Amino acid sequence: MRSIDVDPLAEALAPPQNESPEQRHHRVLKERAAKKASDEIDDQLSRERQQAKRQPKPVKILLLGQSESGKSTTLKNFQLMCEPKAFRAERASWRAIVQLNVIRSVRIILDALTASSSAADSPSPRASSSSRDSHSLRLDADLLALRMRLFPLLEVHDTVMRRLASPSDDLPPASPSPSSFRTPALSTIFRRRTGKEVTVNSNVPWKTAFMRDGSERESFATQDVVDWEDPTDPGMVLHERAEDLRRLWAHPTVHAALEHQGIRLQESGGFFLDEIDVVTSQRYVPTDDHILRARLKTLGVAEHRVRLTDPNGHITREFRIFDVGGHRSLRPKWVPYFDDMNCIIFLAPISAFDQKLEEEPEMSRLADSAAIWTSIIANKLLQNTNIILFLNKIDILEAKLRSGIRFADYVASYGKRPNDFDSASRYMRKQFAAILKDSSPIPRLFYCHLTSAVNMKSTQFVLLGIKDMLMQHHLKQSGLII
Structure with missing residues (x-):
């Protein structure tokens, strides 16, 4: 028979x-x-x-904004407000993230000390013209000893990073004790990229990485979920080095080196060195506030579903909240999510007025936020979508202005207005409102909130108002209320 006359499907299904x-x-x-x-x-x-x-139909909410704008923290506030039991069941997982945030801060400090020490010893013209500053950044014997004792934390960081990336992989049968971590070669340490942070794929079940087998059920207490005897747990090493961490953060040369390089650790996500006694305790369990402040960079799109009731407690609706990456390379992936979206919460970190974009060092982070806001407002696919603006991280903005950093030095159009929080925040609100008025295809309401996403009470108050607004809007669209 010719091959064209043979039905391959019938042949495959035929009995032997x-x-x-x-x-x-x-x-x-x-x-x-x-x-x-x-x-x-x-x-x-x-x-x-x-x-x-x-x-x-579910109510769909999309969180947008540049990287480190506070999207994930806002999502955590939603989860804490709507599903507190499930949120608190994940404390064991966030415990490891808090500890990794501490190690990342140590890595940034050690890199800064290395750079300052190299500059102080360098015979370059710049160093010779400022020998006084160079001498102040030389590392004394105590700081050199601290640096050597804390280097093993960097190996712990890399080990736990691999564990987070592949939580289902089997770990090596034998692991070294906390005190036996070998100090890596200095050439290896010096090649480390400054500020390397924890990054996981949103599709990877990383929250199971530091739980006992079968402990993912919500009924488990955190103390039962954590394997306190796990030799790879970063908490054991951090507890052993707690005194060294305290002395490192209290050392004046550390703060001089960070200031000299323009690094403000206190303003970055995942900063916990001011609470080092708590986070390095032997049986440390993170609080709600610690979980909100923990920094974990995710790649991809994460969808979270919660069920909420209307303001009178009668009608329940499913809310789907989408958190997408804010890095410049990920922004083209936002567009497919614009279709059939009920609300966009856009976060603009106005505290970053004096910072540059990591992906494009010549561009101001504030200007980048304004550009993204303009493109979203002008998009005709979103002209009937509720868009709510969070001018976020107002606590950091207020602290910067109080410290003497001048808003007008970085935002020329601010002019001679007072250098205080009320004036600066009011100015930013007017600027974003003007963009909406000029760029929107149709007239629309301007919803704007001054927020600090790590302030649990104030942020949840704002989110509660947004939930009620969206619920009322959705019920009207469904014809259930007039």
């Missing part, structure tokens, strides 16, 4: 040649069982589709 009656009986039973399972799956999917048609 020389099949015995017993083999045929077993084959038929297996085929019947497989068909029954397939039919049950089809029936279940059909029931779910029918149920979804009967239920009201």
